[in-house]
Amino acid sequence: MFKTQKTVALLLSAAAVLSMVALSGCQKNGGSTASTDTTVRPTAADVKKEGQLVSYGMPDTWINWKGIFASFTSQYGITHQDTDMSSAEELAKFKAEKNNPVADIGDIGIGFAAGARKSKVVQPYKNKYWNDVPSWAKDKDGYWTAEYTGSIVFLVNKSLVKDVPQSWADLLKSEYKGMVVIGDMQKHAQSQSALLAAAMAYGGNEANIKPGLDYFKKMYKAGNIKDVDDSVSNIQKGEVPICVLWDFNALNYRHEIGDDSAYDVVVPSDGTVTSAYVSVINAYAPHPQAAKAFQDYLFSDQGQTQIAEGYARPIRTNVDMPADVKSKLLPDSDYKSAKLIKNYDTWTKTSGEIPDLWRNEVLS
Structure with missing residues (x-):
């Protein structure tokens, strides 16, 4: 199973994403425009005020998204919903919904990452643990960051x-x-x-x-x-x-x-x-503070350990995981x-x- 079990008509690939018409940095009907400072941290009050986080392509059965979202939303007292879809479909939806945005975040194959930035459907953010992520696993300006391999x-x-x-x-x-x-x-x-x-x-x-x-x-x-x-x-x-x-x-x-x-x-x-999957924030995210807070959580020790609980290998190698969690993975x-x-x-x-x-x- 991939990140969708449904038969869909849309057959976009990374090349299709690369060929998208460049989008303007302005948002017409709601959503956000990316801050020029990619390290401004969201406050808990801002996240709680937004009240919601919406994702594409992050279903319960993929790694440990169910547990990760449960912990995150409990921490901030907000709700979450996801629509299952492939990497290409996530980016296509970001683009198609720019005037009436729905999703805040997505999880895409790293092969789609460069196209996501080029087509201007994602916004930059350097999470709290940015320096712990290998250079090969992140966009130098923060437009995408690998969470796991x-x-x-x-x-x-x-x-x-x-x-x-x-x-x-x-x-x-x-x-x-x-x-x-x-x-x-x-x-x-x-x-x-x-x-x-x-x-x-x-x-x-x-x-x-x-x-x-x-x-x-x-x-x-x-x-x-x-x-x-x-x-x-x-x-x-x-x-x-x-x-x-x-x-x-x-x-x-x-x-x-x-x-x-x-x-x-x-x-x-x-x-x-x-290879790796990367976390991206929709350029037009209707809940941008929640999106940034989620990235901070996802790359924290707790978030990375929860990824390992879902059988994926965390991108950060300096996380001290409990032995019972590490045993879930295949040996090196x-x-x-x-x-x-x-x-x-x-x-x-x-x-x-x-x-x-x-x-x-x-x-x-």
Whole structure:
């Protein structure tokens, strides 16, 4: 499952976001204009006065948003609501609703971050813990900041799969025909990162995903790809034998299903990618003080620990997490094959080309 389980007509990618017409910095019908000082902290009184925080693409089942929002809203005495959608859809909604803004914040794949800034649909803010975030994981002016990382893994239902695959090479075997679910390559950061992970396993990188396209073409022609939604409900019903997804989703879904012993979470031994999701504030946020307060909370020790409770790896490495929380994550030794994306500007451009490349080079 990605950050939406619904079939939608909008198929925006990072490239589509990059091509948005530049928006003015003015707000016509409410909302906010970004402050020139990106470190002005919201007061509790201002947040309480706004009374609400609205998010896009931050559903209960993704990392630990349910617990995080519960703690945050309790602290300030405000309410929260979310509408589940993909990264591209979040930014498109920010733009479409600029004259009557609804959402304050979003959580998007880092491949969409540069486009978000270029299209002027996000505003800058440097949270209280800005200096603790690695330089690669934040926009230098504060337009986006990575909250957590994820690595592409396999979630394997052992009751349906006799031999648990350990590598991308394994997934090409005939014994996995009709078993591998990869999600929607047309619009989801998770699926597109799976393509990059496979490309890296075969010598590619963010500038060269042809090895990944060639790999998935082989898998498609072999009939190993199963075209179903990789929702937790489908996984639980046994419709998803093998799922390619973020590690935090794999671990979380296994926990939700309630039988850890029935599922293996495997970091592919021949290569995978580690990427990040970033927090953004709508340029037209109707509750800008609540949005900034939420970022301060999210990057605090408490917020980062709650992210780990949702099986994601916090972006801050100087948080002293309790042992029982740290044990929820896979051991560091499992990630020997994982590589960070070196150039996110390049990946933004490349990921924007994936929908067409997928249709023309894999599905054709």
